[in-house]
Amino acid sequence: MSERPAPEGERSAAELREAVAAIWRDALGLDDIRDGCNFFDEGGDSVLSVEVAISLRELTGQDLELDILYDYPEFGALAAALGAGPEEEKPETRELTAAEERLWTVEQLHPGSAVYHLAVRYRFPGGLDVTRLRAALDTLAARHEALRRGFVKPALALTARKVSVACRWVDARGVSETSVRELVDTEVRTPFDLGRPPLLRALVVDRGDAGSELVLTVHHLVCDGVSLDLLETQLQELYEDTSGSGGTGWEREPVGRQAVSVRPRDAEAALDHWRTMLADCPGALSLPHDLPRPARLGVDGAAHHVVLTDEQVSALVSAAEEERLSPFMMWVAAYVTALVAVTGDRDLVLAVPASSRGPAQAGEVGMFVDTLPLRFVVRPGATARDVLRLVRRVVTGALAHQQVSFQTLVEEVGSGTDRSRAPLAQTALTYMDTTGCGLRWDGHRAEREQIGTGTAKYEALWLVTRTSGGTVCELEYSTDLFTDEAAAALHRRMLAAVDAAFAQPDAPLPSECGTDAPGVFVPIHERVHRQAVEQPGAVAVRHGRTTLTYGELDRRASVLAAGLRAAGIGRGATVAVPMERGIASVTTCLGILYAGAAYLPVDIAQPAERTRHIVRTAATAAVVTDDATADLLAEVVPTHLLEKLLVTDEAPMVPAAVTDADVAYVICTSGSTGRPKAVVVPHRAVVRLVPDADFVTFGPADRVAHVSNPAFDAATLEIWGALAGGGTLVVADRDVLLSPRRMRSFLTDEGISVMFLTVTLLNQMVDFAPDAFRELRVLLFGGEKHDARRLAKLFAAGPPATVVNGYGPTENTTFSTTHEVTAEDLAEGVVPLGRPLPRSTAYVLDASGQRVGTGGTGELYVGGEGLAHGYLDAPAQTAAAFVPDPFAGRPGQRLYRTGDQVRVLPGERYEYVGRLDDQVKVRGHRVELAEIEAAVRRRNGVADAVVHARPTDDGIEILAFVAPETAGDAAPRAVLDVTVLGEELRGELPQYMLPTVIVVDHIPVTANGKADREALLSMSPAANTGDVDGGCAPPQDGDPVDATVAALWQEVLDTGSARPEDNFLNVGGHSIKAMRLLALIGEELDVTIDLVDFFEDPTLHGLTALVRRELTGDEL
C-alpha cells in the first residue's frame, strides 16, 4: 500500500469540501454550491476552469490535471474525486424488486438513454421562488426514500441518507421558443447517473413577462403515476408553506422500509393462468411500419398527438358504460379494435401497466408498477361490443393473477428468439386521468403536461390521457420503424377505426382489409416514381457492370409510357413483355404501369408456340427488345421495339393515376385443362405484398437479388420490393443460378441483403455452399415444400439474420402466409406455413365449409387484398376457385381455394400436408400434370399416356408413361420414336414441364378402371428411361476419368445406363440435375465445368471430353 501524499496540514473531508466550495463560489460568483451544480452550466468557461484547477492544485498540493473540471463538471463528483465526497457513510443496499429489475435490464441494454424518464411541465404566469422550490424539493427527498435511491451494478438498489435535488434556474427572457424547446429537451433527455441519487431534478425557465415554466424530470425507477400525484400534492404544500417547518402533519416515514414484492402462496396457480393465456401467443405484431426493421430495435422514438373532444369519444363511452367497463378497460378495447384494423392481426398481445402498490404504500413515492401482457383473440365477425366484453374478461383475469412479474412471464412463456422484437408484447397502452392534477401555486393552477423524451419503449405505445381539455391520444413510436408521416397516418387510421367500430357497436368490426382506411391509394409505380424524385442519383437496377439510376429509370419509363400512349395503349390494356430478366424488362414493366396499363411477363425460354398462345390470349400488344421476338409475335399482336419507344418524340408522361382495382399485371400458370391460365392481379394486391407487408421490409440500403423468372410471381416481390423501398435491384444472370459457386460469388460481390429462392434452388445451394447466405439480411424461400434436412444444414452452416418461409399461390399475389424459420422449428421438426400477411386472411375448411379446429386437416382458403380478380376470360374457372367468404368482416368478400391440404397448428399457423389434386411444384413452377398429359397425348404415335410426379432428392421428377399406337400386329416400338417425341414435347412445353418418357406396352388399369400408377411405377426405374433397348453398362474398365464421369452421371440420373452418346436432356436430366452433376464432378475431379459449355453438347461423351480438356488445361 503506497501512502498518498498528504495534503498540507490535516484537513477533514468536510473542511476540504468547504474549501473546494469556496473556490467555486469565488470563481462563479454564486452563493450556494450544491452537489448537483454543474461548473459549465453555472457560467464556468475554459479560462475559469483552468484558474479553478490551479487553485485546487494549491489547495490539495496534488498535481491535478488542468482539465479536471471537464472530467468532473459537477461539484459533488469533483469533491468526491478530491477525497471530500459527500458524507462517507456507506449507503444501504438491497436487491431489486421485480419491477425495478425490468427497468434496470432495459437500462443495461440501452445505457444513457432517457427511455424511462418521466418528464412533466407546469406553466405559471409569473415568476417562481427558486429558493423556496429548492427547499421544498429537498424536503421531499428527505421524506421519500425512493428519492434518495440509486442503482448500481450488478443489480443493487442503494439509499443515501441525505441528498440535495438539483434545481437549475435559467434566465430565458427574450429567448426564442425554439431555444427554450431545445433547452427543455436537453433537460429531460440528459441521462441520470443511476448510481448517484436523487434521480429527480428540476429546471425553472424564467421567461420574464411570458411567465415561467417548471420542468421536473424523474426516473421511472423511483417514481410512477401515483407517485407523481403524491409529489405534486406535497410539493404544492411545501412550496406554499412559508413557515419553513417543512410541511404540516407529515410523519417522516420509517427509514429502511423497502418495497419488496412478496410472492403469495398461490403464485404457482397464477403462473398457470398465464401459461394458459399466453400459450403459442404470436411473437410479432403486424404494425404497418415503413422503415426496414433493424436486427435490433433501439429506443429512439417520437410521438404523434391528437386531442379528442368529449363528443368525439361519446359513442365509445356510451358503449363502454353499457358494458360497465372502467375508462382504462374502455381504452384497451379501443386500442384492440384499432390494432385489428391496422394490422389485420386477430391474435394480439399488448402490455399494460398494473399497480402493485399495496395499502402500506399508499402514501409512498416509488415504483410500484409492473407490466401485464394482455392477450386478445378476436374471432372473425366479432363486433365492437364483443371486444368490450372480451377486454373485460381478459383484464379482470389478468388483474386476479398479477402477482407474477413480467420478467418471470418472459422467462416462463417467452416467445422465441427474435431479437428484433420485444418478448411477449411489442405494443402497450397507458391510460391516465389528470383532470384533477397540477400545481396550484400563488393562486394559479398549472396543469400537468407530459414532455416527450424522444424515446420509445415499444414499437408503438398508445398513451391516452384524460385532461380537462379533452382526451389526449399520443402514439409513441419507434423511429427505427416509422417515419413521422407513416406514424401520423397510422395514428389517424387507428382513430378512424375506433370511430367506425363504436359508431355501430353491434356490427362486425370493419374488416382487417384496410380498404376503408382513409387515405389515397398509392400504386406501386407511383412509389417508384417518388423514390426517383427523392434520390434520383441512387442506383435502382444493377446488372453486371451496367447500372441504372432511379432518375434514369424514371425518365425511360416516362418516355416509354408516352410512346405506348401514342400507340393507343393505356388503362385497361395488357402489354406482353417477352424478355429475359434485366434492366430492359424492369424498365418496360414500369413504363407500362406508368401508362396505366398492365404487363404480362412472358418466359422467352419456353417454346415459341406456348409464347404465342399466351400472348394471343392475354395481351393486346407487346414490347420486345429484338427483331427475332418481334417476328415471333408478328401475326399475334402489334409489337413495339423498346429502343424505338425510348426515342419517341412524345413528351414524357407522369405516372398514370389508377385505382386499387386497376390491373397491374397478368401472369400465366399451368392449367389443368391442358392450357395455361392467366391470373389477373390488381394494384392493391401488389402494394399489399410490398411495401406494406412486414415479413420483409425494403430500404434504400438493401440490395435485392433479382433471380426469379419474370414470368414467376416471386419477381413481383423482388422488383417492386426493391424499387418501392428505394433499394437496388441486382440482376443475376442465368449462369449464376446454375452454379452454386457462382451464386456464392454473386451474393458476396454484389453485397446482396435480401433474396428469394425456390426450395429447389435453395436445396442445391445448401448442398454445395451452405454458408453462402451468411451475410444476407433476409433469405426468403418458397414455391415448394421445404426440405427439413437442407434447412437444418443451412442453419448449422450460419444462416442469414432472417429466414422466411413464404407460401402462396399466384392467385393471392406471391405470398399468402409467411413464417420466420427458427432453430426451434427445426428441432421440433415442423416448419409451419405461418400466418397471413396483413390485410389478408386464411382459413382451413372441411368439405362442408366448416372451419377445422387445431390439430385438424382441411383445405386452405385465402382472402384479403392479395386476391386476383380471377382468370382472364374464364368465368367458370374463376367462379369455381373464388368463392364467397362467410367469415369476412366486410360484406361481399371472396376466398380463393388453394387446393392445398394443411393441418391447423396452435396459434393460427398451418403446416403443409399435400395437394388435393394433380398439381405439383417443379423447381418453384406450378405444374398441372393434366396439361403435360394432354400435350403427350396430342403427339402422333401415342395411344395413351399417364403422367406421374414423384419426389426425389432434387425435387419433383415427372414421368410420362406412354403407350404407343400399335400398327396392326407390327411391333409397337417401330411406330414411336422416343427421341422424336422428346423433341416434339420440347417444342411445346417449358423446360420445367418436360417429362422423362417411359414407353410401356399398354397402360395397366386397376379394378375400377383407373390407371394403375403402382404398376406403372414398378416398370419405371431408370432402366427403361428413354431407351427401349434397356440399359447398357458404362465402361467400368479403362480410363478413370471416363469411369468417374459415367458413375456420377448415373448417380445423378438414378440410372443403370450410361452410353457415351446418351443426351442428358433426353434421359431425364434437366438443368438442376446438371448443376448437381457438374458440382459432383467438381468435387471429385477438381475441375470447374460451366453449365453453358455442357449444354452445348449435353452427351456423356461431350461431358467427358470437356472434363478431360479442363484437366489437361487444353484450351482447344
Place this chain on the structure above:
Amino acid sequence: MSEQTTETRYSVVHNDEEQYSLWAEGRPLPAGWHRTDFSGGREECLAHIDAVWTDMRPKSLRLAMGEN
C-alpha cells in the same frame, strides 16, 4: 331417398362487385352476396356463369374506368 343422384345443388350468386360464384343451396349466404334465380348442379351453374359473366372486371373498376 329414391333419387339416384345426391349431387349437391348450388345457386349462382354474385356480390356487389358483380363477381360470380357458387353457393350450396340451404347454406346461409354470407353478407354482401346475392342469389340469382339460377340454381342446379355444379357443372350447370358453372356453364351458366360462363354465359352470363361477360365483363369480368369488378363493378367498381368498370365504373372508375367509365369516368375517365
